[in-house]
Amino acid sequence: MSPFLVYTIPGSPYGRAVLATLIEKDAPCRVVAVPPESIRKEPHISRHPFGRVPVLEHDGFVLYETQAMVRYVDRAVPGKPLTPQDIRAAARMDQIMNISDWYLFHGVNSVIGFQRIVGPRVLSLSPDEAAIAAAKPKAHKVFRELERLLGTNEFLAGSQLSLADMMAVTQLDLLSETPEWAALTAETPNLVSWLARMNARKSLKETTWEKVNLLARAA
Numbered sequence: 765m766s767p768f769l770v771y772t773i774p775g776s777p778y779g780r781a782v783l784a785t786l787i788e789k790d791a792p793c794r795v796v797a798v799p800p801e802s803i804r805k806e807p808h809i810s811r812h813p814f815g816r817v818p819v820l821e822h823d824g825f826v827l828y829e830t831q832a833m834v835r836y837v838d839r840a841v842p843g844k845p846l847t848p849q850d851i852r853a854a855a856r857m858d859q860i861m862n863i864s865d866w867y868l869f870h871g872v873n874s875v876i877g878f879q880r881i882v883g884p885r886v887l888s889l890s891p892d893e894a895a896i897a898a899a900k901p902k903a904h905k906v907f908r909e910l911e912r913l914l915g916t917n918e919f920l921a922g923s924q925l926s927l928a929d930m931m932a933v934t935q936l937d938l939l940s941e942t943p944e945w946a947a948l949t950a951e952t953p954n955l956v957s958w959l960a961r962m963n964a965r966k967s968l969k970e971t972t973w974e975k976v977n978l979l980a981r982a983a
């Protein structure tokens with residue numbers, strides 16, 4: 765199978781979700797680092813007209829939007845499926861992928877993760893404490909809901925690893941590095957255990973910020 769190219773900025777949770785999915789599927793992949801300052805310039809803007817990362821390229825087929833990318837990888841690569849057969853578990857997976865995009869990223873990780881980690885590390889910005897404080901109520905709501913949906917299951921969509929885990933874990937792992945994490949998870953013990961189980965997987969160990977940096981340099 766020809767290799768999958770992932771254009772990303774090391775540290776991007778969306779880029780990491782695509783890379784970790786490729787590793788779960790045992791698919792050959794390469795990282796192409798996109799310099800943050802050139803994300804809205806050529807050649808990247810032709811790959812992604814909205815000027816974001818990641819972008820996936822496979823045999824000349826170019827795709828953006830992480831949900832589309834991980835679904836494509838799951839369909840294109842034979843072997844262990846990351847979409848449940850059971851229609852209700854599949855619906856739960858779809859729901860959590862959207863929760864991850866709409867509620868966990870927007871207004872939560874895009875604020876707390878960005879202000880605390882990405883902004884300072886990538887753009888040398890200082891955290892905006894007022895923005896972080898304003899994001900906390902929404903963050904608590906998302907954490908409580910993910911805890912409720914996870915329940916005592918091993919994975920977010922039930923007993924099987926799915927694309928929902930691959931998308932949510934990279935957002936939550938970034939948040940786990942922030943000082944807000946302890947308060948956010950005070951009442952979500954199952955989510956904390958799930959994150960530890962996920963982080964023990966090869967796909968997560970091989971896609972830490974540092975590892976993606978090394979993969980990008982080696983490419």
Ligand SMILES: N[C@@H](CCC(=O)N[C@@H](CS)C(=O)NCC(=O)O)C(=O)O
Pocket residue numbers: 776777778779803815816817818828829830831
């Ligand atoms: N809906 C997009 C979201 C991608 C996204 O927001 N990526 C962030 C990095 S994690 C980005 O490109 N940020 C750069 C910017 O907004 O300037 C997807 O699913 O791929």
